[in-house]
Amino acid sequence: MARPKILVVGAGFAGVGCVRRLERRLGPDEADVSLVTPFSYQLYLPLLPQVASGILTPQSIAVSLRRSKKFRTRIIPGGAIGVDTKAKVCVIRKITGEIVDEPYDQIVLAPGSVTRTFDIPGLADNARGMKTLAEAAFIRDHVIAQLDLADASQDQAERASRLQFVVVGGGYAGTETAAYLQRLTATAVKRYPRLDPGLIKWHLIDIAPKLMPELGDKLGMSALKILRRRGIEVSLGVSIAKAGPEEVTFTDGRVLPCRTLIWTAGVVASPLIATLDAETDRGRLAVTAEMNLPGVDGVFGLGDAAAVPDLAKGEEGAYCPPTAQHAMRQGRKVADNVIATLRRQPLQPYTHKDLGLVVDLGGKDAVSKPLGIELRGLPAQVVARGYHWSALRTNVAKTRVLTNWVLNAAAGDDFVRTGFLSRTPAALRDFEYTDSYLTPEQVREHTVALNARQE
Known part of the structure; x- marks a missing residue:
């Protein structure tokens, strides 16, 4: 029998956390795992302001997915633009512009968010x-x-x-x-x-x-x-x-x-969610505490794109905020639930109490609230950078970031322009391609045409 196909959409904190867990806990012959992402790296978003200011190099926070020798997930270089949950097909626009159809048995939707x-x-x-x-x-x-x-x-x-x-x-x-x-x-x-x-x-x-x-x-x-x-x-x-x-x-x-x-x-859920024609909460996919889509077989949603009930708060209608802290943990829990589905075991709900917040303002300036403790100044800065450093996925990334911090503190910046702006305005409309997604009707028409061609 053919192995089940698991398709993970998005290489953010949630998607990568899910893929890594699947690779560790699934046997090589249990399932085929594919990841849809335009880039073969995980971006550590909280440190982007430090890239913009020149303290960190771009490579420092772009953590390669292929660096691990044990990485066996197939990467599809592109973005998902539609999902037909009845036909179990994801429509993908590759980075070449080619549109391909990817069938799945289990799909994990972690496309993240776009700028509001x-x-x-x-x-x-x-x-x-x-x-x-x-x-x-x-x-x-x-x-x-x-x-x-x-x-x-x-x-x-x-x-x-x-x-x-x-x-x-x-x-x-x-x-x-x-x-x-x-x-x-x-x-x-x-x-x-x-x-x-x-x-x-x-x-x-x-x-x-x-x-x-x-x-x-x-x-x-x-x-x-x-x-x-x-x-x-x-x-x-x-x-x-x-x-x-x-x-x-x-x-x-x-x-x-x-x-x-x-x-x-602010941000809003990826427009991909609207292509499912499913129930949403303020644009985010409405899922259960186990992060599966009610009444639909083989669909899980998490991260910024999903309204995941926050059981730790114990309040009716409370949802997990769209933070990296939740996304990483949701990714691991969804992986466990996908495996449980394949092995016909019961699903487990997601629950996690927020550990606190850190805000790095540069230099010795910061405010942090770890575990409810309010910190300011240098202690808050140590906590903020310590948290970010520990959250980086690989030792190579940690070494690069730490080296950049030390070098910048010792030698400062050269204020060099790299020349990226020589020809393009690089405005909001040039990056997120929010007009590239299909409508639910277009998704259905696409899969009907696909089935007709196959017959």
């Missing part, structure tokens, strides 16, 4: 995201390019606009991005004697009334004070009304001459 955007004029064409490794590298090039161009310009208005930077989103990603890039420009400007450091202005805005409310009032206020002490202007209850190539209009009426708009205002 709104219908704001000019946003997709003029804002930059911080969701991928390429975007982090582009942003670094762009920010340093603004210093170079401002230094060379004889036009005072142009110089002022190039030295205004806006980050939208007061969550972890936005706050750490603003903090690290502000440190980058504050250090770099010392190498530009023609530039007045006072002209460099960083703005962090968020529509919410509080900065990082998950931290609690005290730690959130501590982070706010650190940012303002550095000269970052934090505006709460404010968002973007219009984004242009040379200016940004805020919802409070302010118009800011600006060539840099970084959008980190």
